[in-house]
Amino acid sequence: MRQSLFMALGFALSLGGCVHYKVHRFPDRPAVWVDADENHVEERVEDYWSGLSWDGADQTIFLPVQRALGVTRPGMAANVNSWDEVPDSSWFRNRIGMRAMSDEELAQGSCPDELLDPSRPWTVTAAKPNGANPGFIIKGPEGRGWLLKFDGLKQPDRATTADVLGSRLYHAAGYFSPCNIIVFFEPDVLQMGEGAETKDHLGNDRPMNREDVDTVLAAAGKHNDGRLRASASLFLPGRPVGPWTYQGTRKDDPNDVINHEDRRELRGAKLMAAWTNHFDAREQNTLAIWAKEDGRTFVRHYYLDFGDTLGSIWWWTPMSMSHRFGYSYYLDMGDVGMDWLTLGALKRPWNQLEISDRAPVGFFAAEPFAPERYKTGYPNPAFLRMLPEDGSWMARILARMDGPALRVMLEQGEMQNKAHEEEVFRILSSRRDRILAYYLRIRSPLADFRMEDNQLCFADLLLQTGMVGESDYDVRAYVAPFSEPVLNAAIEGVEDGMGCVSLADVQPDSRDPYLIVDLIARPRGEDDLPPARVHLMGGAKPLRIVGIERPADGVAPKR
Numbered sequence: 001m002r003q004s005l006f007m008a009l010g011f012a013l014s015l016g017g018c019v020h021y022k023v024h025r026f027p028d029r030p031a032v033w034v035d036a037d038e039n040h041v042e043e044r045v046e047d048y049w050s051g052l053s054w055d056g057a058d059q060t061i062f063l064p065v066q067r068a069l070g071v072t073r074p075g076m077a078a079n080v081n082s083w084d085e086v087p088d089s090s091w092f093r094n095r096i097g098m099r100a101m102s103d104e105e106l107a108q109g110s111c112p113d114e115l116l117d118p119s120r121p122w123t124v125t126a127a128k129p130n131g132a133n134p135g136f137i138i139k140g141p142e143g144r145g146w147l148l149k150f151d152g153l154k155q156p157d158r159a160t161t162a163d164v165l166g167s168r169l170y171h172a173a174g175y176f177s178p179c180n181i182i183v184f185f186e187p188d189v190l191q192m193g194e195g196a197e198t199k200d201h202l203g204n205d206r207p208m209n210r211e212d213v214d215t216v217l218a219a220a221g222k223h224n225d226g227r228l229r230a231s232a233s234l235f236l237p238g239r240p241v242g243p244w245t246y247q248g249t250r251k252d253d254p255n256d257v258i259n260h261e262d263r264r265e266l267r268g269a270k271l272m273a274a275w276t277n278h279f280d281a282r283e284q285n286t287l288a289i290w291a292k293e294d295g296r297t298f299v300r301h302y303y304l305d306f307g308d309t310l311g312s313i314w315w316w317t318p319m320s321m322s323h324r325f326g327y328s329y330y331l332d333m334g335d336v337g338m339d340w341l342t343l344g345a346l347k348r349p350w351n352q353l354e355i356s357d358r359a360p361v362g363f364f365a366a367e368p369f370a371p372e373r374y375k376t377g378y379p380n381p382a383f384l385r386m387l388p389e390d391g392s393w394m395a396r397i398l399a400r401m402d403g404p405a406l407r408v409m410l411e412q413g414e415m416q417n418k419a420h421e422e423e424v425f426r427i428l429s430s431r432r433d434r435i436l437a438y439y440l441r442i443r444s445p446l447a448d449f450r451m452e453d454n455q456l457c458f459a460d461l462l463l464q465t466g467m468v469g470e471s472d473y474d475v476r477a478y479v480a481p482f483s484e485p486v487l488n489a490a491i492e493g494v495e496d497g498m499g500c501v502s503l504a505d506v507q508p509d510s511r512d513p514y515l516i517v518d519l520i521a522r523p524r525g526e527d528d529l530p531p532a533r534v535h536l537m538g539g540a541k542p543l544r545i546v547g548i549e550r551p552a553d554g555v556a557p558k559r
Helices: 002-016 052-069 103-110 158-173 209-219 264-276 320-325 333-342 388-398 402-413 418-439
Strands: 123-126 135-139 145-149 180-186 192-200 205-207 226-235 285-294 296-304 446-452 455-460 469-479 487-490 498-502 513-523 532-537 544-550
Touching: 103 158, 103 205, 103 402, 135 192, 135 209, 135 285, 145 158, 158 180, 158 226, 158 264, 158 388, 158 402, 264 388, 264 418, 388 418, 388 498, 402 418, 446 532, 455 513, 455 532
Parallel strands: 123 192
Antiparallel strands: 123 135, 135 145, 145 226, 180 226, 192 205, 285 296, 446 455, 455 498, 469 487, 469 513, 513 532, 532 544
């Protein structure tokens, strides 16, 4: 009797093993769309100060040596849900990547309805503490703090347009960014505030006077009608606690549990930097805010200061330095070594660049831009860990920023010469297309999956964005024991980049109602692209999606 019981138990266990496979990657539950990292934190985190010299030296010299001596390789991003997406958090909000944004939303960005009024006095409270462009901190007539920055005379409209456009692009993509707007005003709108201070040449505080203001305004860009032109950045709600880093965690924030270099939104931001040539994407151009919302206090993470984008030129350095922005680090030992080995004979992409004569955008160009080889001013830990999966995720977001959306956001920069605006639009459009053409091929370009009456529907972003003219599609469906496809056919009726495939005849085993469907796009004249692997659950309820993968190849799922 006892022997029979053990035999029965062994048979039951073996039977269970026959119907439980490793391909059951996703449980039958909804995807996580909100990361619980905005929980109330009782005690305010400490301020963090980031020095430019130390961070630059750390990322350029010390950490590369550490990486060279290490044996670890970048792993998958740690904050990806079962649909291969990034949940909302204190770092990111799903916006244009998940839903259509109206022109009004794109234009407004993070700005409130009431903006800075140039017909009423602005009170100067301090000089802008740092950065390449001079400016002031002011209090507007509505009582809110603003940071004013000017273009200077050598690249009219570029820096202010870049600051405004960058804030809109990053906001639409899903990041937290400040409200940046263009303002035109007369000099007499600026009034000296009581106790206003600036710094002397030694960095010591001293009282600020009207002469300090007039000195800055004398070198500021102007509107065609003579008014001064500036970008105004609204102070962020909450209390600043310093920059956030692209690596590690903030040890005094109990909500901060994922190493920053392993956050997909920070890895994927490399393509935002590449698109706009935000070569100064370093921790000093970020800001952590001690936010208060619905009775909770927590840390929220912002990107800021996009004035380096769209082709900034460092006039105080040899012009060859500005040539290299986006192509080589400030101190790039790999490039230096190769130049020594080849005696300078190696052709470099930046040697093809010339200052544009059609817009004040320096060396910002559509050619020879290669997004997969993009470099910031010095190594960025999160960007270095970006995997194809992370780049594909960001490319799917950029695919939604089509021409009309880009125009709406670019118009907020109020470039005075429309020919210049058209040139910036052309360059940005071309660079975006190069990002999409590359990153929507190394992983599946299919997205927007949904079930409709036993049909699995999808969208092809390569086709919808015009990266390819025509595509063919195949479907392969697997049920237990997942050895051979039970459905292997072409998908018909794909129009405007949207199609569906019926799964009505694909019946999973009642003991194992798990279904895996590979959808494969094949642009005309090309090989099959990697599949989108959709995991579904059947059983007593209708088929429902429980997970999405984008593997690197079309190898069938394994036990």
